[in-house]
Amino acid sequence: MTDVIFSFLDFVQKISCAQCIPCRIGTKRMQEVLSEILAGSIDEDGERLLRLLAEDIGYSSKCDLGRLAGKSVDTCQENCVSL
Numbered sequence: 001m002t003d004v005i006f007s008f009l010d011f012v013q014k015i016s017c018a019q020c021i022p023c024r025i026g027t028k029r030m031q032e033v034l035s036e037i038l039a040g041s042i043d044e045d046g047e048r049l050l051r052l053l054a055e056d057i058g059y060s061s062k063c064d065l066g067r068l069a070g071k072s073v074d075t076c077q078e079n080c081v082s083l
């Protein structure tokens with residue numbers, strides 16, 4: 001599931017219009033943290049950072065693209081075993 005979310009964030013960054021920072025920069029930062037998860041080198045601080053980023057991006061992005069990016073990571077972090 002982490003791979004799917006990582007690819008989705010890649011897609012979001014490609015079509016992001018760059019009008020707001022949560023989507024434009026926040027999704028990139030979430031991807032960096034997900035890379036650490038995929039590499040098996042995440043710690044509690046990293047997990048906490050990912051949760052905060054996902055919540056913030058999910059609520060503060062200007063349109064549904066950024067909101068969906070944040071909420072998909074937030075939902076997956078709550079419900080997926082391996083994220």
Ligand code: SF4
Pocket residue numbers: 015016017018019020021023024061062063064065066067
């Ligand atoms: S959330 Fe919407 S408005 Fe903000 S950068 Fe992404 S595409 Fe643009």
